[in-house]
Amino acid sequence: MVTGVTSLGLVRDELFATMEQAEHSLEQFIAERQNGSLLQQAVEAMHQVRGTLTLIELTGAELLAQELLDQATDIPAGAGEERDVQLAALSNALYVLRRYLENLDLHRQEMPELLLPAINDLRQAGGQPPLPESYFFSVRLDQPRQGKAATQLPEGTDxxxxxxxxxxxxxxxxxxxxxxxxxxxxxxxxxxxxxxxxxxxxxxxxxxxxxxxxxxxxxxxxxxxxxxxxxxxxxxxxxxxxxxxxxxxxxxxxxxxxxxxxxxxxxxxxxxxxxxxxxxxxxxxxLPFTDQLLEQEYQRLSGPGQAVMRSLSSAIFEELNSVKDVIDLIERGTAPAESFATLHSLLAKLAKTLVMVGLNSPGNALQAQLPMVAAWRAESPVESGELLKLADAVLYVESMVAGLDSGERRGSRLEAEPGRESESFANHQLAEARIVVLDEAQAGIALAKRAITAYLESNGEKPHLANVPVSLQAVRGGLWFLGQERAAALVGACGDYIQRQMLETSLMPSEQMLETLADALTSLEYYLEGGAGMRRGFQSDVLDLAANSVRALGLPVAA
Structure with a gap:
């Protein structure tokens, strides 16, 4: 059974809906302390959340959910001001847990250490001792030290x-x-x-x-x-x-x-x-993180949620479009005289906004263009080199802002050095292309699984499989492009099996062999959902499961 982050996608929608219900019921109870049914609704939702996280084995999230449940069941209906700290800790912990799971769903990287501050806030509010920083850290404590002798002290020293x-x-x-x-x-x-x-x-x-x-x-x-x-x-x-x-x-x-x-x-x-x-x-x-990264990531968990960041991203893109419209008019030589002052004002405002939301590098990139733009005049043509320099900076900003609405970590992209914004934009475009290839690969495997199901239900009607080998070979090529040679070879093997054992023969494979083929494709699908192993913390042994299934089909598999 595949558990942990790879299983989160299977329960995502129901889990987040239940968490939203818990948050809503708790907020209502805080406002209406005498309504015990609201508290009970919140407790039941938390119980369901804890059960789901236990099932998919997300250790840190499960622990936080258990602490939430313990603290919530300790609060009586009609709780007065003496419970305000406990209720505030509950509300904050629910928010942090939801943000953590959102990020986990996006980035496939477990970091349970991020949940310790929220866990300890809950424990402190409930009068329990905090968990140590090393709670999720594992080490053998009994390792001996070799060959160290005590220093000989001068004679007469006590x-x-x-x-x-x-x-x-x-x-x-x-x-x-x-x-x-x-x-x-x-x-x-x-x-x-x-x-x-x-x-x-x-x-x-x-x-x-x-x-x-x-x-x-x-x-x-x-x-x-x-x-x-x-x-x-x-x-x-x-x-x-x-x-x-x-x-x-x-x-x-x-x-x-x-x-x-x-x-x-x-x-x-x-x-x-x-x-x-x-x-x-x-x-x-x-460790796969630094102390500073932990601090940054926890602050981000406690910050605005994805809905707020999507709104912010939308507003910034509107301003970027206005900037690009003015640049286009200047490049064509049809810009009104006031456009130059408007462009300078837009860039200055946008630079401040970016710095305020923590996007310092793109903000500074725009700030660096202000002296150049301030010197532009309607009566003299703008040099094409200067326009290209500004366009590079704007495209760089656009690429950095694009991650806000998807919950992308601010530190997950390398910030551009001054003057190298075009290189950063090119790298971003390559990353976007990788995402598109991964999405297409997932769609190709999903198509193959549906086709095999239809083939089985129709007692072996081959037209259902006609396009599957070609589709899987396309997936294979995409994975080679991503440098995922092992996954590509496994996908290609599945395509070859379908071509030779299902399309080119008159006999339908046994149900057991079809199930084995489905297992191989399902394992590959999990692997792709996890970013094709490109994110730390992803369970790389999923490919081993796919390889075992391909071997069981009687196909050679490279080590």
Whole structure:
């Protein structure tokens, strides 16, 4: 059974309709606190949402839905002001969950870490402890460190007294980190103190915490991780553990603390010597996101929904069309004298709008054209090179704005360097062409599946299959264009089977073989729905399922 993001499309419409019902019922209950039936409707809808997410195994979304359900069932009818924080957290979490699933449906990339702030807001409103940042992070905690011996201290040095001084140095650095004062310097002080403790206790179990904590502090500094509240609490907790560590030679650090520290090392992907060693020992690879990306994406989840962005995109396109109309008149030499001032005003307004909605690169691209346009006059012809330069900038803006109404991530396109807007526009056109090819490929496979169904229901009437091999060969060619050679070969094999075993023979294949063929096409359809493996997080083993089905048809499959 294919689960996770690949199954979201199968339940999308019903799931979003149920979530909208939950949001609507909750909003009404907040306004009419005595109407318990409204709250019950919201709870029932949340229960259905949770069940659906459990079925398709979307881990982070399922957890948030469970927290929503737990908090909602805790609220009584007639809830007063004392429940306002809880109700606000519920409303926000529902909104974030819907935005997350919308983006997941578009981009096919699971990132459950984005849901932790909403989950923890709910838990805090309900009086429960927050989940750690590393909740969705997995690592083996029992990996040993090889060949590290404690530093030999000068004769007469009291190791315990020296360790206490190192802890005091850590506390001094921690104070600066908590206050946000000279943070890099404060972290460096903390790292040196932990490194000193590591050298003293390297031969003892308690030295393990110092080793991992020193690498985490290095990563916090070197990776420029955000000084979140959870991280300040983590390093404060570390200080309390250092007190216990110094008091007992048999101290062993809590596993939850070690996991949190290792998560910072994995997240930062620092090239510092401590972090490199730790990643090698624990077999940690870089996470598919950065701290800054998580922050940007969560802010986007909390921002306007797709309906608002579609309206904004439509308004910007109207202004772009006005700009293009004026440019066309200028290029033809038929522009009224006032058109030049109008064009300058339109460009300036549009540039400000783009910057306001976070599209800084296209906004700056238009801003850079303003001095040139301001010098244009009706009595002197505009140079064709200048017109082309402005046209390139406008087309670049148009390509960047095109993603707003589809929910495209602002960071998913490379922002153009000044003067290279035409290159960015060409790249955008290529990306659009890829999308068209994928859509056509999906349509071709869907057509083949319908034709096979009709062939089976008509007891083998071949006219139903007449166009299928040609259609699948076209799909094969499109996938080759996308660089998807393996998927293309599998589609071509399905087309060859239909041509040779269904059209060119008098015997109808067995029902089992037809089901196997349908399985192969269905797996390929899932693969294409997921962006043909071009998005991180997509389940690449779907192609393995298709390959197994093609082998079962008796056709050769390349490894």
């Amino acid at each position: 190791p315990n007294a020296l360790a206490r001084r190192f802890r005091q140095a850590y506390q001094q650095g921690l104070l600066g980190f908590l206050r946000g004062q000279k943070v890099p310097s404060a972290l460096r002080t903390m790292e040196r103190a932990l490194g000193g403790l590591e050298r003293i206790f390297a031969d003892e179990p308690r030295g393990r915490l110092c080793w991992i904590a020193a690498a985490a502090t290095e990563s916090q500094r070197d990776g420029q991780l955000l000084a979140r509240k959870a991280r300040k609490q983590l390093f404060s907790r570390l200080d309390r553990e250092l007190k216990l560590l110094l008091a007992s030679g048999t101290y062993e650090a809590p596993r939850s603390l070690l996991k949190e520290l290792l998560y910072l090392v994995a997240l930062a992907d620092s090239q510092g010597p401590r972090a490199i060693e730790l990643r090698e020992v624990f077999g940690m690879t870089a």
